[in-house]
Amino acid sequence: MAAALMALAVVTATPAEATPGLVPAADREVVFTADGTTAYGTLHVPEHRAGQRLRAALLLPGSGPTDRDGNQPPGSAPHTLAQLADALDRDGIATLRFDKYGTGRTGLGAYRDRPEELAYPAFVRQARAAYESLRDQPETDPSALLVVGHSEGAMTGLLLGGTVRPRPAGLALLQPQAIRLLDLVALQLKAQIAEATRQGQFTPEQQRAVNAAIDAAVTSLREHRPVDTTGLPPRSPSSSRRSTARAPGSWKATTPSAHRTPPPHSGRGPTCC
Structure with a gap:
C-alpha cells in the first residue's frame, strides 16, 4: 500500500507540461x-x-x-x-x-x-x-x-x-467600420477638437471654425476638389489637417469593393477604434 501511495503521489505531481508527446x-x-x-x-x-x-x-x-x-x-x-x-x-x-x-x-x-x-x-x-x-x-x-x-x-x-x-x-x-469612411473621419476629428477645446487649446470660436473646415473638406473630397485649409486657426493640430487632407474622395461606401480604391492611411492620424 505504501508503494502504491508513493506511485500515486508521483503521478499527481507530474506537471502537464511534462506530459510525453x-x-x-x-x-x-x-x-x-x-x-x-x-x-x-x-x-x-x-x-x-x-x-x-x-x-x-x-x-x-x-x-x-x-x-x-x-x-x-x-x-x-x-x-x-x-x-x-x-x-x-x-x-x-x-x-x-x-x-x-x-x-x-x-x-x-x-x-x-x-x-x-x-x-x-x-x-x-x-x-x-x-x-x-x-x-x-x-x-x-x-x-x-x-x-x-x-x-x-x-x-x-x-x-x-x-x-x-x-x-x-x-x-x-x-468593431468594423459601420459608417462611410469620411463621416467616420469627421466624427473623430471633431471629437479631438472638442477635447482640445476642453483643455483650453482652442477657443469655442476656433472650435466652430475647425468643425466648419472639416465639413468643407469632406464635401470637397467627395466632389473630387482640392481641400482648402486656409482659415484654420494657427494652433489647429497638424494631425487633423494632415488626416483630413489625405482622406479619399472616392471611398463612399461602408464596405470595401473591388471597384474602389482603398483609402490612404496616415500612421499619425486618428484611430478608428
Whole structure:
C-alpha cells in the first residue's frame, strides 16, 4: 500500500507540461518582408501534440500607430491583440500579430525617407505578407487559416479574404467600420477638437471654425476638389489637417469593393477604434 501511495503521489505531481508527446505553449519572433521592409511579429503557438498542425489566425490591428499587442504607446495600452491571442490560445489556435508600419521593431522601414507615400494599400500588402508567413510556419495548417481584424483591420481582412491563397477558412470582423469612411473621419476629428477645446487649446470660436473646415473638406473630397485649409486657426493640430487632407474622395461606401480604391492611411492620424 505504501508503494502504491508513493506511485500515486508521483503521478499527481507530474506537471502537464511534462506530459510525453506534448509541446508546451510558446511565443517566438517572426520576421517577414513586404515592399522591401522587414516586419517583425509574434507567433504564439498553443500547447499541442508533437507534429500536430494547428488552426492559426492572423490578427490585424486598427488604424493609427498600433503595434503587435494592439497598443499605441505611450498614451494607449489596452493590449487588444495580446488579449485576443490569449483567448484564442485557450481554443488551441495559433496566432500571428505584428508591428505594422510606423510601430515597434518594424518602424517605417523603406518609407522612412518618404512617409508621404505610405498609403493604405501598403498596409494591405504588409498584411498579405504576414498571412503568407503564418501559412508557412511548421506548426500551422494551411487549410485552416483564419483572419481576425479589429476596427480598420476588419476592412483589411475583407480585402485579404478574396485575394490570398489559400483562402481563409474563417474571417472575424471585430468593431468594423459601420459608417462611410469620411463621416467616420469627421466624427473623430471633431471629437479631438472638442477635447482640445476642453483643455483650453482652442477657443469655442476656433472650435466652430475647425468643425466648419472639416465639413468643407469632406464635401470637397467627395466632389473630387482640392481641400482648402486656409482659415484654420494657427494652433489647429497638424494631425487633423494632415488626416483630413489625405482622406479619399472616392471611398463612399461602408464596405470595401473591388471597384474602389482603398483609402490612404496616415500612421499619425486618428484611430478608428
